[in-house]
Amino acid sequence: MVGHPRPVVGDRPVGEPEPRGRLADEGGDRGFWWCWVPLRFDDFTIVVIVQERPDGHRILSEAVRIWPESSGRSPEQLGWPELDIAYRSGTRHPERAVIHLTERGRKPLDVEVETLGFVSLNVGCGYGADPDWTHGVWKGRGWVDSSVYDLNDPAVTGRVPYSNIDHVARATCDGAVGTGIFEHASIGRHDPSGFADFYAVAP
DSSP states (O other), X not given: OOSOOOOEEXXXXXXXXXXXXXXXXXXXXXXXXXXXXXXXXXXXXXXXXXXXXXXXXXXXXXXXXXXXXXXXXXXXXXXXXXXXXXXOTTSOOEEEEEEEEEEGGGEEEEEEEEEEEEEETTSXXXXXXXXXXXXXXXXXXXXXXXXXXXXXXXXXXXXXXXXXXXXXXXXEETTEEEEEEXXXXXXXXXXXXTBOSTTOOOO
16 A cells, blocks of 8 residues: 555545535534444344434434344344434433334334443544544554543533444343443434434433
């Protein structure tokens, strides 16, 4: 490899960014709403991925149940996922969620999720607006570093809402109990959630 190109993994840019230009939308109407939910149960795994624009238009939607290879069963699509998220009052912190799925034959299948703890991916993980570093930035040959963050420091807690956040999740589905991740970002406007702008929070 010659030089230091800016690689792209899927549609996630990594490395040093291009200089910033004028925002496409300067009217405060921007928003990013995302859920990535891999959940492992004893006999199957469920993965849900949803991304929506500020007006709620769905631009990415996936829901699948994956069975063990030894079962001989193919992955099972679970329809158009709908999410009811209960946010902590005064925040956008999801405490609980119900993911409404649909089996073949239009049989409803609900997954109830409870969040237990979280990691903000822009605090030391290199995602999003992490001011300390980002994926793919050249720091020099042999570079090694570490960071310690005080999650009670207002300079850190003020960053948390503007990030993807990985919540440890406990889930129940049709009597089965599982665990996994409820990764969620609700930044800026999202009409279905009732968030009008970057400063809106749950009542």
